Amino acid sequence: MKELKSILVTGGTGSFGxxxxxxxxxxxxxxxRIVIFSRDELKQFEMANMPEFKKHESKLRFFIGNVRDGERLKRACEGVDAIIHAAALKQVPAAEYNPMECIKTNVFGAENVVNAALDCGVKKVVALSTDKAAAPINLYGATKLCSDKLIVAANNMKGSREVDFSVVRYGNVMGSRGSVIPFFMKRASQGNLPITDTDMTRFNITLDQGVDMVLYALENAWGGEIFVPKIPSYKILDVANAIAPNAEKPVIGIRPGEKLHEEMITETDSFSTLDCGKYYVILPSVLTWSVDDYLKHFDAKYVDKGFKYNSGTNTDWVTIEELRELIKTHVDPSFKVIE
Known part of the structure; x- marks a missing residue:
C-alpha cells in the first residue's frame, strides 16, 4: 500500500465504497488522492458534505460517471495507481426483468475497467464479486461470473505492464440495503416475519471484513486470484428468532433465482483452490507465475479434491445470541429484541 498514492473506487458512494x-x-x-466514481450526483453531494469526509476534501475527487462509459472512466483514471471496482447492478429481480441493462453495467463495465487500467498505467485492480457468481442460477450471478473472468483474464493481456488484477468474492454484507436483517427489523413490529424456507442459510460477513479482504488483495495479490473469506454461516430462521422470537413466521417459498444455500467455491473449483490460512484462493486457469512459489510464500496448500464451500455445510455457525450482538454492533446500536 505504501507505493500507492492515488486510488479510484467505482461505486464509491455505496456502502462498501x-x-x-x-x-x-x-x-x-x-x-x-482518492477518486469517487459514481452515477448519482446527490449521493456524491451528500458524501462530500459529511463531516468525516469534508475534513479530507483536499484528497477527495468526485467524478460523475458510469462504468459503461469507457472514455469517461479512462479520464477519471489518469494518474491513478489502483482501482477498486465495486460498481454493479445487484438486484436479482431487476436483472431478470432488465437483462441487457445488467449486462451493460456488470460485464461491459468490467471490460471498461480493464481497458482503463491497461491504458492509464494503473498498478493494482481489485474487483468485488459475489457468491452468486459461483454456479450461477440467475442473470445477476451470470454477469458477475463473466466480470470475474474478464478481470482474471486481464492478467494475460497486460504484456510488460506492471499491473495485477484480482477478485474478492463474498456473500451478502450484514445489514446492507435490501438484505434480510433490515427487512426483518422493519417487519418485527407487525408480529409477522415471512420465511422463504426454514432450512435456508447464508454466510455472514461484516462491512469491515469485506474492506479487510480488499486491502489484503491490494497488498498480496500476484494477479488472477479470486480471494474467498473463511466466515461463519447463519440460518435465516435463527435471524428471525434473534430479532422477534415470538413473531409468526409463515413459510412463503423460495423466490425465482434464489438459492437455498450460498456457495462461494464449487466442487469443480476444488482442483484449483488453495487454503491460505485466513482465506481461500481460487487460482486462475492461465497462470502467469509459479504455483510452487505461491505455495511457499503464503504457506498454502491445496484443498481436498471434492471440497466445496457452502453456507449449508459450513462448520462454523453464528448462534442466536451472537446474531443479536452482531446486529447491535454492525447494524443498529439501539436494537432490542421484539418479544
Whole structure:
C-alpha cells in the first residue's frame, strides 16, 4: 500500500465504497488522492458534505460517471495507481426483468475497467464479486461470473505492464440495503416475519471484513486470484428468532433465482483452490507465475479434491445470541429484541 498514492473506487458512494474510503483516510495518511466514481450526483453531494469526509476534501475527487462509459472512466483514471471496482447492478429481480441493462453495467463495465487500467498505467485492480457468481442460477450471478473472468483474464493481456488484477468474492454484507436483517427489523413490529424456507442459510460477513479482504488483495495479490473469506454461516430462521422470537413466521417459498444455500467455491473449483490460512484462493486457469512459489510464500496448500464451500455445510455457525450482538454492533446500536 505504501507505493500507492492515488486510488479510484467505482461505486464509491455505496456502502462498501464509503467504508473503504473511511479506512484509507484513517489508516493510510500517505494516500494523496482518492477518486469517487459514481452515477448519482446527490449521493456524491451528500458524501462530500459529511463531516468525516469534508475534513479530507483536499484528497477527495468526485467524478460523475458510469462504468459503461469507457472514455469517461479512462479520464477519471489518469494518474491513478489502483482501482477498486465495486460498481454493479445487484438486484436479482431487476436483472431478470432488465437483462441487457445488467449486462451493460456488470460485464461491459468490467471490460471498461480493464481497458482503463491497461491504458492509464494503473498498478493494482481489485474487483468485488459475489457468491452468486459461483454456479450461477440467475442473470445477476451470470454477469458477475463473466466480470470475474474478464478481470482474471486481464492478467494475460497486460504484456510488460506492471499491473495485477484480482477478485474478492463474498456473500451478502450484514445489514446492507435490501438484505434480510433490515427487512426483518422493519417487519418485527407487525408480529409477522415471512420465511422463504426454514432450512435456508447464508454466510455472514461484516462491512469491515469485506474492506479487510480488499486491502489484503491490494497488498498480496500476484494477479488472477479470486480471494474467498473463511466466515461463519447463519440460518435465516435463527435471524428471525434473534430479532422477534415470538413473531409468526409463515413459510412463503423460495423466490425465482434464489438459492437455498450460498456457495462461494464449487466442487469443480476444488482442483484449483488453495487454503491460505485466513482465506481461500481460487487460482486462475492461465497462470502467469509459479504455483510452487505461491505455495511457499503464503504457506498454502491445496484443498481436498471434492471440497466445496457452502453456507449449508459450513462448520462454523453464528448462534442466536451472537446474531443479536452482531446486529447491535454492525447494524443498529439501539436494537432490542421484539418479544
Amino acid at each position: 464509503k467504508q473503504f474510503i473511511r479506512r484509507i483516510l484513517n489508516d493510510y495518511p500517505s494516500m494523496e
